[in-house]
Amino acid sequence: MLQIIRRNPAALRRAVGLHLLIVLMLWVGTDWWNRIEPADSGPAVVQANLVSEAQLAEWLALSRPRPDQGEIPDRLADERIEPVVDPDQGREAEEAARREAEEEAARRAAEEEAARRAAEEAARRAAEEEAARRAAEEAARRAAEEEAARRAAEEDLLMALERETKTLERQRSSEADITPYVAAISDQVEREWVRPPGSPLDAACLVRVRLEPTGDVVAGSVRVIEGSGDPAFDRSVITAIYRASPLPVPAGPEFERFREFQFRFSP
Incomplete structure (x- = not known):
């Protein structure tokens, strides 16, 4: 109870004031104008009892007016504690x-951090996949270039072999065509040749000999x-070649083989 009174001193003051007002009204209502002269019976004696704080609080709680005690209790009841x-x-x-x-x-920070890490991991994986795709494309491109270069080299080699074969065939054909002329030149030079003593x-x-179209x-x-x-x-041998001029050579385009030619003289 004391704790309630200490926490609500205003309620205590209102209760004490209410009781003082009631006592004043009762005192005013008495016939105090007709005073009775006290008999001279000696000094007045006042009787009093000592009241503790606990008893006072209990008395105040019991004497608190109820809502049905008239206008004053109703006005006090409106004041909320x-x-x-x-x-x-x-x-x-x-x-x-x-x-x-x-x-x-x-929790939200952890979720955001997890989402950020997941996004970074997804971006990293996407970058790795893109790098792998580009590397595969680059490897395929290089392989295609190497294959194309290999095929081109093979084609060049085949073409070179074909050209060489055709050249050899033409040379063989030309040599076969000029063989009679080479033999005639050798015979004509040998007829003009004189063996040196002791050779x-x-x-x-x-x-090597250069000739005119006429064989000179x-x-x-x-x-x-x-x-x-x-x-x-x-x-x-040199002297015999000059003596044998003009030499027997073919006419027309075939002469170009004899315009400057070499031959081995072996009598």
């Missing part, structure tokens, strides 16, 4: 709300390409 709130309970509620808010914020019987030399040997054009080892023999 504020409910008593335990401060410890308020702090606990605030602490619980704060913890809940912190947990909710931590080896198996001596031979390779000479161009002056100063005869050169020894491969000598026989005997200078006298080589000089005798």
